[in-house]
Amino acid sequence: MPRPRKLLVSQSLLVLIFVAMTTLSYPLTAAEADDGNWRIVNYWSEWCAPCRVEIPMLNELSVRLANSNVMIVGVNFDEDPRELTLEIADEMGIEFTVLCQKTVDLLGMKPPDVLPTTYLLSPSNEVMAKLIGMQSEQDIIEALTLQGLTPLTPFTD
């Protein structure tokens, strides 16, 4: 169950709460792995400088995609134990969901050869795009557009 958080007033913060309630320690079940969502799967490592540079962008984009059928998730490239992975993710300021290994296996993901690497998975968990190297928001939007996806909604207060 997501950890309860204090209710706040503005709509933007409610969105943040929604995102926070679904992040970090909430592993996907088999049913959720087949939930009709597109997934942007970002492989990261704490010692990968370009990976760390991407995180604030991915955090913000994750918020902006919250009401869409596209979600951003992360995978620890170093495959540390779950507790350590969550600790590292917290230290790195990752605010989007970090998948556990079981979920990665459910999604049929294999670790990339290169860091950083970001995959775009279809709702049927097919790899539709593989983005190698540090990505900008524009790079990810373009990858989504190529799949006919325009999920971004205006970010309003």
Add this chain to the structure above:
Amino acid sequence: MIRPIGSPNAALLVFLFAWSVSLASGAAGQARLEHLPSPAPSNSSLSRVVANESGEIYLSWVSQDTEQATLAFSRLSSEGWDTPKVISQGNNWFVNWADFPALSVDSSGMVAHWLQISAQGTYDYDIRARFYPQDKASWTEAQTIHTDGISAEHGFVSMLPFDSGTTLITWLDGRETKHGDPLGAMTLRAGIFDKSGANVKEWELDHRVCDCCQTSSAITEKGPIVVYRDRSAEEVRDIYVTRLVEGVWTVPQPIHNDNWEIAGCPVNGPSVAAMKERVAVAWFSAKDDTPKIQLVMSSDSGMSFSDPIVVESPNTNGRVGAVILESSEIVVSWMDTTDEAKIMLSRYDIKGEFLGSTEVASSSASRRSGFPIIDAVGNSVYVTWTDISTTPQVKVARIDY
């Protein structure tokens, strides 16, 4: 019709049979694998095996508990492993599956390094080292071997004994990544240190290299040779070589133009071995998403290299090593990812003809299994790796050819 023993035709048949058996044995390269007891404790990993000039084998590893990390080593004698000795301990180390401590040993002493976080709350780290002059029989105080004073990433060290008791240390240096617009790139640096740790000389070998691939070095008849993964302005990350010739490093050159354009780091460095004028370099690439391990050879101390031999493709994730046996045959270690991962050794003759492969141990493609490391003594190869099937533990094996 059965011919009686002793007849000329029977004798010929026996001779031919015996000859074919010996040929098959020679061609297949019988290898005898022996798993050795490990001196490392449970919760150990990040091991390396290294031989000194006398053929003595040393094993180093890192063990961790909740409090700290410990770098220790042991020497293999005729009676087994010596009682492990601690080199250094700390609770502020940077402990990583791909960038890990090295030990260099020769008759003048030892040098060991580890990585230490530069400042709390950062991902920057320094290369710390201790030196053990044999005539002092004690370790020096820990020192940072790079002198930039910049909080940045420094690591992926290779070390080897050099002239007159000195040690050549090569490393990736991130000092340039902290300034400039745009920020600078990871660089490759090398330094010569005397047996007490004093920096004799230092150079920048390459101003732009791949950020997180291991470096490797060896001594040829004409001096040291260093191999590493370069990074061009167009993000081509091929393997390059530079040599120290009469006090000057040669302009880095590719050992082979893979033309692997990749915008990220493969975390897979090359490995070089040398014996007099003979040099062997093994490396991983994945151009066009096709993983491949290749081997090139040189008979002129690394001035030129053969066309590459494909050791394995595509069932590998790299993590290569290379050694040259006393017989001049070359052995390449690599990870086979067909089904369950396996640590493999492949052997080649002096002309590059494949002689056979030996499975050393089952492993895991997981990062936590780290990088197998090999070294050779005579016609034997020592291999060390981390077994993560239960609690991680360093393992060791010897393969006699």
